[in-house]
Amino acid sequence: MLFFLFNGIIIFAQNGSVTITGKIIESGGSPIEFATVLVGDPATQEPITGTTTLEDGSFTLETDASDFYIEVSFIGFAPRTIEDPAAVNGIIDLGTVSLSEDSQQLDEVVVEGQVSQTQFKLDKRIFNVGTDLSSTGASALEVLNNVPSVNVNIEGTVSLRGSQGVQMLINGKPSAIASEQGNALGTLTADMIERIEVITNPSAKYDAEGTSGIINIVLKKEEKKGLNGSVTLNTGIPNNHSLGLSLNKRTEKFNLFSQLGVGRRTFPSDNETENRNLGDGTYITSIGESDKNETFVNVILGTDYHIDDYNVLTLSGHFAYEWEKENSDAVFSIFDAGNALTDAFRRRELTTATNPKYAYELQYKKDFEGNEDRSLLISATGNLFAKDQSSDFENTVILGDGDDMLQRARTDFGQADYTFKADYTHPWAEKYTVETGAQYQINDVENDFAISDFDGSDFIENADLTNVFEWVQKVLGVYGTAAYEGDKWGVKLGLRFEDTDVGTVLQNTNERNDQKYGNFFPSGHTSYKINDDLSLQAGYSKRIFRPRLWDLNPFFNIRNNFNIRTGNPDLQPEFTDSYEVTGIYKLGDLSMNLGVFYRHTEEVVERVVAFEDNVSISRPENIGTSNTTGIEFNAKYLPTNWLSFTNDFNFSSFVREGSFEGTSFDFKGEQWSTRLTGKVKLPADIDVELIGNYRSGFRTFQQEISENLFMDFGAKKKILKGKAVLNLSIRDVFASRIRESITDRPNFYLRDFSRQGRFVTFGISFGFGKGEAMEFSGQKQF
Template identity: 80%
Template sequence: MIRKYCFVWGVVLFLFGMPQVTAQRGSITITGKVVDQANGTPIEFATVLVGDPTNEKPIVGTTTIEDGSFTLETKATDFYIEISFIGFTTKRIDGAKAVDGRIDVGRVVLGEDAQQLNEVVVEGEISQTVFKLDKRVFNVGADLSSTGASALEVLNNVPSVNVNIEGQVSLRGSSGVQMLINGKPSVIANEQGNALGTLTADMIERIEVITNPSAKYDAEGTSGIINIVLKKEEKRGLNGAVTLNTGAPNNHSVGLSLNRRTEKFNLFSQLGFGRRTFPSDNESENRNLVENTAINSIGESDKNETFFNLILGTDYHIDEYNVLTLSGNFAYEWEKENSDAVFSTYDPGNTITDAFKRRELTEATNPKYSYELQYKKDFEGHEDQSLLISATGNLFAKDQSSDFINTTTVGDGEDEQQRTRTDFSQADYTFKVDYTHPWAEKYTVETGAQYQINDVGNDFAVSDFDGVGFEENPDLTNVFEWTQKVLGVYTTAAYEDDAWGLKLGVRFEDTDVNTLLQTNDVRGNKRYNNFFPSGHTSYKINDDLSLQAGYSKRIFRPRMWDLNPFFNIRNNYNIRTGNPDLQPEYTDSYEITSIYKVGKVSMNLGVYYRHTEDVVERVVVFEDNVSVSQPQNIGTNNTTGIEFNAKYIPAKWISFTNDFNFGHFERAGSFEGTSFDFTGEQWSTRLIGKIKLPADIDIELTGNYISGYRTYQEEISENLFMDFGARKKILKGKAILNLSVRDVFASRIRESITDQPDYYLRNFSQRGRFVTFGISFGFGKGEAMEFSGQKRF
């Protein structure tokens, strides 16, 4: 009963607040820190309440933050303090005396309650998103429709984030996003390698969205940072969970997490293996409006992925203040894609003059390795003082071959055969040191440095069949090498009291980029350095209303595929290529956010403004019915936006969550003497409804709408789609049955239209509906993936 009582009150206090007892200035301030008795680690989201001893009713309460600390105020003169967290014994402090209006309870140590752990039943639900000073934390567990999903599919349920059907991640409508794994760059997060597909939802603990990062973070990513934090349990003994998923089209996977905690060691692992199929319908149209001729293609593809992912690591607690962590990740993908498309040529009378069927068979293997060595030192007598040193390495390779066969169906054209070969390798190394030093309780200084090396090579060859054998085409074959080295140094200073906080910082980065077209011996070098200032402030008006404001300067550095001038020949009429002369783009980002609660509604309303110089955007050149798309730096962009998030719980059995984002942008600039000044809007919204049914059954419906928008030349079509999820607990919650249907009505598309005076282009693709059924079972002190919204100890 105590556990249930404390948990329910914790949810009430955390989500809805208690406006009738809002703290005021001049009251008694109570502070402290809650830690785990087993290993001394902070306990986040522990409930701290002040109660009336005469009737045992709460007066005011709060929850601990990430470092386990808490601060609350009360005007009561006779009270007790109670600290609790699910799975732990509750502690009560009576008769605490204030000195100069303050009570410091110090370190409050909570020990595990074995009986509670054996009989845990979740009665409440934590919100999916937690707001902090410079970031928002999305707890993956609360997302019912992520059953069997990859990290990309999970990301599509995160507020402010959208992922199109091609896997491109955008934040507030901008694709300039820096993806991190556990706070560091990783090959797993490389958008070109599709490695995020090897991470499944049950491997992810939380996703942090940082729209305005401080100077402590890498300046890369003009729209912000998305950090995927993987699970690493630390419960004593042997614990774990196993998941099994199956679905249609092919979506079969098995996952196993294991953790063993001793006094000195914490051994953790994640293992995943599966197979997925991504069918796609594709259409394209190239129309010459001057000669009134056209080339159309209609086809379908079937991409099959078999993947394996293994994460292994250990924490070695040298002593109470020193921890050494060694972890590694190995992932491997086997890809096989079959596609068929019919290309038809039309004359001015709209009569087919030529047609051929193009068949493609692509096979590839993608090994990925990553490793990290990390040392963390805490300091005796200074709980928040720490030194963190880390070294990470990421290696990714792709060995790919494709065979293309053109068979003439109309006209007298000759049949053709082509073959491509790709030998790709990427190595990323990051060395980092961070030091945090607090003093005088309210001040904190952070400083550190980072050195990052990216070394990429792409050996690409195209061969034509001459009737006897295949001969390499020298015009389409080359080796491209790209090396980038970035040295960053930062310092931040922060002041924070009970109501107001301020954090200022500056980061300096020196960038050295070298490119080489090996076959042509064309070399390029760019060297530049920049200062990136940042500022964040927050003010807590009361327990129900907080204000935040932030500024940061960001950079988008062109990547290998933005610079490489060679292209894939999958569609010889629509070519995407890179630009070796591309320059970085810079963004100044400002935002003001309010977080407030009114009754049963918790809301977040933000206003933001971004000014971007040297905007990178693809420009299409059309000639002989062939379109060539290449990125260019073309002017400036000013975006003003409003973002709104809200959660409403009218009753215990139902809740609604809404995310809304609207952005108005103004473009200015010119390309090759042609002005492209224009204005436009883009908006998106997501509505999630959760219903609790009898027999421990929960269902979730998610509706998504993404408006159409324009770029320099293109019009991107709107999207409206819905996801469905259902869950049932069995075996007293130790096992969970899950059902998810993504894109219920098969209405999610990717369509772009380029309508220019001399030509018209249309590209369309659609993947369709995915249905997945899964079961998860926890053993030891591990838990089934029950999507509770937070990790419980």
């Protein structure tokens, strides 16, 4: 009786359960991984059970329902529904189910996937690079020039709200790729960048480095399941050719990601200088041109290993290599007090360099069950950068009694940076969050620089112009923050302590300069939501600018023997207290952001120019204090669904107080800039973008920087249902962007001018793959 009872239960259970099997493929025959197979209730249209397909497109699932339908779907494809499927011996075999692409659905995905070009968060602004049409084929430095409040001059110096001392990060961490040396950011192209975060008032969680704030470049890293990829090809004039390839493979446990970029670029430049001695009336001019050629390769490889649902281990490496070749040709003319030409010579330069860069990171992230916002993040990163450069200079006399001259310069540079970091985030009671962590950073740099003169038979090293300079900096930081975020009001307070140990050695003279200091860096942020359309934010942070190698190294650059820049090994760090209040308001199709900021800086670093025998030497010095008050305004207006306008306006007024060697450095100044962007959606899936920029002139104590007015243009057209995009960009349409500085003092006058000109680039991007890669909207998905 027990046997027949137990056997009957088994038979009853088997009769009530149905097994469903099958295989899902594209209309072209390729299997679709991660397609959704749903069993639904016909009466309520609610799902009963479901599964996703394996790598070969197959699936198996079971259901106890007696009345159901089966739906097969996948993003970018028209769904298939099987009504009243028939079971044979408790099995429903659907066989091979083919899905066809749905162009209408694809278009909807593309539109919904678009994001605003600039987004505002509590303590940062996010600039989404993929929406900037004029960035086609551009380097990271050129992309930064399109970010509100950020400026990059022709020499590659980055400033924020008109102030230098910006901390550059890659994926939230210091990197050799973000180094100031060797135009390192030039190896990153716009296609590799997902977004740029501008943090003007960082919380205590971030490094205290950077008196004007932090710029964080976040590289693309796809995690969509399946095999995804994209390829981008750019070509332009002057030489701007690049090929980019990104691939991503996501399985249940591993996410493999990679990027490859190769290219060649040329940066031609027209240059002029003038050194005038107002005491005796003599002066020297130079007029010439140069072209810098870069050939580069950039490789990123990495993997995420999902140990389980709450633990992920990431290992990644970044390798970049540059071959540089620069030619310059200039004529130097020497005039007497009567404007008569007395001497002239032609100076030619050929510089070649190789710049290998390595970056690697091991990261562990732990999430916690039951609290998705609680996390522990531990990472170790290493960055290595080297530069092997040689320059040959040839002076040929055109007029006068001078002799022809040959010179040679050699640079052997090496930098190693290591960062060890741990961050822990613990939210509780839904509205409270505590963060704590620590970071230890080591910077070890050596620069071997030598100048040699030709004596007729050999090059003889000039001991007076040769040095080996070492710089080692170690910074230990610990922090803690606490935050409350309610429905209307939020506040976040933090405190960071950093212990700094710096040592420099000038080996030629065995001069040492060791400094050790510790500092507290408080921060505070608050926000209040008045209504759905109006909110207010306020923030405060204390920042530091630590002098870097080129600020400290007393080296000489002989590219122009009449205009010399040198470092100062005795330079002290700057300290800045930064305050800002921001209002964000939305009125129909118009959204606005208005902010007021104030910065007080102690031990301001400024270059002081000395002039003797028509030779100028600039050297950084600590001079007094600076107080800067500014206004920042951003607005976006969408009058129709095919037209939009974005405006960014920045104004700052500064007051300097200080003295140096008995000379007063007290002065006042102001500067402002504005940027207007217009985007138009045309028929045939064509988008056009025009960007107008104006940057006013401004002055430092000794220099006056000229104004700039220039325009960029961008256009794109989607093809192949949005999976491919054609791009055209023209940067500096009217070739009007210049860099000009004038130093006008009682006893001397200096002028330095350069212009690079117009850049035209055409590119095509194509996305491919399985899985959610079909959401590709024309920008690289890595």
